[in-house]
Amino acid sequence: xxxxxxxxxxxRMLLELRGYTVAEAADGDRAVAHxxxxxxxxxxxxxxxxxxxxxxxxxxxxxxxxxxxxxxIALTGYxxxxxxxxSRLAGFDVHLVKPLKFEQLFELLERVAAETxxxx
Numbered sequence: 001x002x003x004x005x006x007x008x009x010x011x012r013m014l015l016e017l018r019g020y021t022v023a024e025a026a027d028g029d030r031a032v033a034h035x036x037x038x039x040x041x042x043x044x045x046x047x048x049x050x051x052x053x054x055x056x057x058x059x060x061x062x063x064x065x066x067x068x069x070x071x072x073i074a075l076t077g078y079x080x081x082x083x084x085x086x087s088r089l090a091g092f093d094v095h096l097v098k099p100l101k102f103e104q105l106f107e108l109l110e111r112v113a114a115e116t117x118x119x120x
């Protein structure tokens with residue numbers, strides 16, 4: 001979920017080239033609706049979304065999931081300690097700062113995939 005169309009398209013293309021199935025939303029309300037309807041394993045959410053911001057998105061997703069797992073990644077230009085604390089308190093699992101280091105994201109996604117496919 002990224003409000004900048006070019007950045008969203010570039011991220012989508014890179015993720016798809018790595019074999020990930022990607023859906024996208026340009027605003028917070030669409031992001032929540034999609035996440036709750038389709039329940040992806042991972043969502044990358046820009047905090048600075050128009051309308052409902054990323055903090056509101058993650059709160060609504062966590063509430064709507066009622067404890068079901070979904071790994072939520074904050075992607076933002078906000079990089080201070082206060083912003084990291086705020087994203088954690090809102091319900092994000094990880095806080096990544098723009099400009100995004102794609103290898104960092106890919107490594108994170110691989111770890112999440114390994115943890116979700118581990119036998120119980």
